[in-house]
Amino acid sequence: MTEALIITIDGPSGSGKGTISQRVAQKLGLQLLDSGALYRLVALCSIRQAVDPDDVVKLAELARTLPVSFKLGSEGVAAFLNGEDVSQAIRLEEVGLVASKVAALPEVRAALLERQRDFAAPPGLVADGRDMGTVVFPNATIKIFLTASAEERANRRFNQLKARGESVSLARLLEDIQERDSRDMNRQVSPLKPAEDAVIIDSSQMGIDDVQDAILAIVDNR
Ligand SMILES: Nc1ncnc2c1ncn2[C@@H]1O[C@H](COP(=O)(O)OP(=O)(O)OP(=O)(O)O)[C@@H](O)[C@H]1O
Numbered sequence: 001m002t003e004a005l006i007i008t009i010d011g012p013s014g015s016g017k018g019t020i021s022q023r024v025a026q027k028l029g030l031q032l033l034d035s036g037a038l039y040r041l042v043a044l045c046s047i048r049q050a051v052d053p054d055d056v057v058k059l060a061e062l063a064r065t066l067p068v069s070f071k072l073g074s075e076g077v078a079a080f081l082n083g084e085d086v087s088q089a090i091r092l093e094e095v096g097l098v099a100s101k102v103a104a105l106p107e108v109r110a111a112l113l114e115r116q117r118d119f120a121a122p123p124g125l126v127a128d129g130r131d132m133g134t135v136v137f138p139n140a141t142i143k144i145f146l147t148a149s150a151e152e153r154a155n156r157r158f159n160q161l162k163a164r165g166e167s168v169s170l171a172r173l174l175e176d177i178q179e180r181d182s183r184d185m186n187r188q189v190s191p192l193k194p195a196e197d198a199v200i201i202d203s204s205q206m207g208i209d210d211v212q213d214a215i216l217a218i219v220d221n222r
C-alpha cells in the first residue's frame with residue numbers, strides 16, 4: 001500500500017501557515033488539517049462553559065469529546081461546534097490567547113493527538129500547526145517551518161483585522177504576538193520549534209505567491 005503524502009507546515013502565529021496550507025492542499029487535492037482551529041475550538045468551548053482555566057481534567061475532557069467538524073468552502077475551511085458555524089468566533093484575538101494557554105496543557109495535547117492523526121487519509125494531507133512535523137506526524141514526507149519577523153506578522157494581522165472592520169492597535173497586536181510566541185516556544189510539551197529535517201522558509205520579504213511556489217517546488221523535487 002502506498003503511504004499518504006503528508007506535508008507539515010509549522011510556524012508562529014501570523015507567519016501565513018493557514019493561508020499557504022489551504023492553497024497547497026487545494027492545488028494538490030489533499031486533505032487539510034488546521035490544528036490551531038482544534039485548540040481554538042477547545043478555548044471557545046471553555047469560555048462559553050465558563051470552565052476554570054486551571055481545571056485541567058475538564059479541559060482535557062472537552063478536547064476529547066468536542067463535537068467538531070470542518071467543511072471546505074469558498075471562504076476557506078469552516079469550523080463547526082455542535083453543528084454551529086463558529087469560524088468567525090474562533091478567530092477572535094481573545095479566543096486565540098486562551099487557545100495558546102490551553103495548548104500548553106499536556107493533558108489537552110494528549111487528548112487531541114489521535115484526533116489530529118485521524119485526518120491523514122489518501123491521497124494525503126497538509127497539516128498546519130506548531131508541532132505537526134515534530135510530534136503529530138514525525139514521519140511526514142515534507143516538513144516546512146514557515147516564519148517571519150514579529151513586526152511583519154503583526155502588520156499582516158493588523159491589515160487582516162482592519163479589512164474585517166475591526167479596530168485594533170498595531171502596538172497591542174505586536175505585544176500579543178510576542179506573548180503568544182513566547183508561550184508557544186517555551187512550554188514544556190511540544191514547544192514550537194522546527195523539526196530537525198524541516199525546510200525553514202522566512203517569508204518576511206516574500207509574498208504569498210512566492211511562498212506557495214517555493215513549497216510546491218519542494219514537493220515537485222521530493
Ligand atoms: N507572505 C505573505 N505576505 C503577506 N501577507 C501574508 C503572507 N502570508 C500570509 N499573509 C497574510 O497574513 C495574515 C495571516 O496569515 P495566516 O492567517 O495564514 O497566518 P497563520 O500563520 O495561519 O496565523 P495563525 O497561526 O495565528 O492562525 C493573512 O491576512 C494572510 O493573508
Ligand SMILES: Nc1ccn([C@H]2C[C@H](O)[C@@H](COP(=O)(O)O)O2)c(=O)n1
Pocket residue numbers: 013035036037039040096099100101103104128129130131132180184
Ligand atoms: N499544533 C498546534 C496548533 C496550535 N497551537 C496553539 C498555538 C496558538 O497559540 C493556538 C492557536 O493556533 P493558531 O490558530 O493561531 O495557529 O493554538 C498549538 O499549540 N499546537
